[in-house]
Amino acid sequence: xxxxxxxxIIWTVRDILKWTSEYLRRKGCDSPRxxxxxxxxxxxxxxxxxxxxxxxxxxxxxxxxxxxELVKRRASREPVALITGKKEFWSLEIMVNPGVLIxxxxxxxxxxVVLDQCKTLTNCSVLEIGCGSGAVFCAxxxxxxxxxxxxxxxxxxxxxxxxxxxxxxxxxNCAHIFASDLLESVRSGPIFDIIFSNPPYVPSSIIDSxxxxxxxxxxxxxxxxxxxxxxxxxxxxxxxxxCLKPNGNLLLEIGDEQxxxxxxxxxxxxxxxxxxxxxxxxxxxxxxxxL
Ligand code: GLN
Numbered sequence: 001x002x003x004x005x006x007x008x009i010i011w012t013v014r015d016i017l018k019w020t021s022e023y024l025r026r027k028g029c030d031s032p033r034x035x036x037x038x039x040x041x042x043x044x045x046x047x048x049x050x051x052x053x054x055x056x057x058x059x060x061x062x063x064x065x066x067x068x069e070l071v072k073r074r075a076s077r078e079p080v081a082l083i084t085g086k087k088e089f090w091s092l093e094i095m096v097n098p099g100v101l102i103x104x105x106x107x108x109x110x111x112x113v114v115l116d117q118c119k120t121l122t123n124c125s126v127l128e129i130g131c132g133s134g135a136v137f138c139a140x141x142x143x144x145x146x147x148x149x150x151x152x153x154x155x156x157x158x159x160x161x162x163x164x165x166x167x168x169x170x171x172x173n174c175a176h177i178f179a180s181d182l183l184e185s186v187r188s189g190p191i192f193d194i195i196f197s198n199p200p201y202v203p204s205s206i207i208d209s210x211x212x213x214x215x216x217x218x219x220x221x222x223x224x225x226x227x228x229x230x231x232x233x234x235x236x237x238x239x240x241x242x243c244l245k246p247n248g249n250l251l252l253e254i255g256d257e258q259x260x261x262x263x264x265x266x267x268x269x270x271x272x273x274x275x276x277x278x279x280x281x282x283x284x285x286x287x288x289x290x291l
Contacts, residue, residue: 014056016036016067017040020032039084040067042083042084043066044063082096089103101198126193129199129240130154130232134162134165134166137149137174150177152178155221190245192243195244197252200223201232203255207223234265237266263276266289
């Protein structure tokens with residue numbers, strides 16, 4: 001495909017992106033062109049704007065060799081974020097590794113709802129349960145540096161990733177990060193104004209039918225919500241009630257068609273004023289409840 005010179009094929013940025021997009025599409029990747037661009041920017045150590053400005057730039061053998069290795073990994077359906085080690089979330093660059101869930105765009109709804117809730121509060125104390133990579137609390141901290149933020153996770157791998165992300169945040173001391181299985185390590189009492197979480201909520205039986213990017217490469221413990229997907233949420237709601245101030249808010253990201261049952265569990269645990277926030281496709285993604 002590339003132009004020939006002295007019988008050697010010269011591959012330009014344009015040629016190689018076209019070829020790779022087609023190849024990744026055949027391998028079942030659902031955003032092959034974007035993936036090809038992200039992998040090439042990573043291989044060349046440039047940003048996407050530079051890539052577009054240099055469309056006719058020829059690639060050296062060494063650059064192509066490096067790129068080929070990345071494309072091979074993507075063709076086996078490893079997520080781009082795990083190949084490059086980073087994912088953009090809330091316009092921040094979040095470091096990720098195989099021990100944490102890759103931040104999803106839908107989870108920006110949770111960030112927005114927490115920030116909206118914080119608007120009316122000064123000196124507010126906010127806890128994230130199961131912070132994973134730390135993407136959500138880092139996003140919140142990047143908008144509001146005055147919040148007293150706490151974040152916990154049961155996974156040591158996640159805690160170290162969250163600490164790294166906090167340290168490269170515009171506000172590096174943005175959160176007190178600690179190890180805890182949900183709120184087991186937190187004493188009961190009116191401590192927090194807001195507790196929020198994106199807990200594991202995928203029913204065990206459907207994990208095997210998810211895309212290979214998820215089922216083969218993302219941590220099972222960050223996805224698995226037990227038989228009906230609600231096993232973690234069932235423990236989390238009463239524990240949160242015991243650590244919220246009166247009128248405190250609990251905000252939860254939830255899965256498809258879980259809102260009715262989660263709403264019932266919230267009411268059973270003395271929460272009221274329940275509000276649902278849909279994503280762009282109209283599915284309820286976040287529930288907010290007041291104690
Ligand atoms: N949203 C993720 C998915 O659909 C699941 C995240 C979670 O369980 N918290 O794969």
